[in-house]
Amino acid sequence: MQIYPNKLAQHLSTSLLPVYLVSGEEPLQIQECCDAIRQAARKKGCEERIVHHADNGSFNWNDFSADSNALSLFASQRLIEVRLGKQKTGKDGSAALVEYCERCEPDTDILLITADKLDKSTLNSKWVKQIDSVGGLLRIWPVEPAQLPNWIDQRLRQAGLSIESDALKLLSDRVEGNLLAAAQDIEKLKLYAGDNSAINLQTVQEAVADSARFNVYDLADSLLSGDAEHCIRMLRGVRDEGTDVAPVHWIFRKEILLLVDLKTAMNEGTNPAQAMQRLGVWKNRQHLVGSAVKRLSAKRLERATSQLADADQAFKGAKHDDPWRIFEQIAVNLKTHP
DSSP states (O other): OBOOGGGHHHHHTTOOOSEEEEEESOHHHHHHHHHHHHHHHHHTTEEEEEEEETTSTTOOHHHHHHHHHSOOSSOSEEEEEEEEETOOOHHHHHHHHHHHHHHOOTTSOEEEEEESOOOHHHHTSHHHHHHHHHSEEEEEOOOOTTTHHHHHHHHHHHTTOEEOHHHHHHHHHHHTTOHHHHHHHHHHHHHHHTTOOEEOHHHHHHHHHTSOSSOHHHHHHHHHHTOHHHHHHHHHHHHHTTOOHHHHHHHHHHHHHHHHHHHHHHHTTOOHHHHHHHTTOOGGGHHHHHHHHHHSOHHHHHHHHHHHHHHHHHHTTSSSSOHHHHHHHHHHHTSSOO
């Protein structure tokens, strides 16, 4: 069954299905949906949790089948997670998931699958249809630029805060669609606001000005500009200030995949301005993004996506490497004069 993210809490308050598939390209919403399912599973008695990184190239679906068929030594119910990322299930994975869905029953283990945005062929695949018949499908869509102020406003209201219109516009412009950044800034504004529940322009300006000297939001422009030396200095700055790897990877991934999509559209004859509008590029960034996509070859962008995959594996512990070093390699790969 299809479950909309904003209806998930209501669904979980009354029932818990044996299988959930959460897919999309918005990390914060995916994380929060999965956290809600995990919490509901714990309340139902799933004290043991098993995680399979199917996005690892060496992953074997036999390991998933063996774990899902084995009896738990610690709990009557388990939460089994399969993280697909952008990987396809393949023949073995599809068969394993179909087999699991065919034998799963209420009050047994809970299976939680996460994946990047699923294409049309995958949505029509047997394993997804099987999950749809016994479990829940949650498809996460990015918040469009025009919807972002309303999303932020609702989030603030949930935190017991209100915000003036000019302050809301400044905050929306600052985060530019990065919901992780928006959520972090809202937490910060809660501290700044104190007992005053109304957020004004000055409060937002003070919070923004108090950001780290180098912050992850500036990295995107530095990366796209091709100034590798500056980008590397910023990377080392945010790393030394204790910034988590995940938001940096999110920003690099977002910008590089945008360039790939734009390059594809332009090669197919689409006007660059039309392509950027269709892909939701903010007007104040269209010149920077357009210059980058013209400067970079398809080969360099392909190398960057491969490096992104290496960084993803590194910070998840599936690859013995330093993700920060890989980010620096990406900056060098995308510099103005290779």
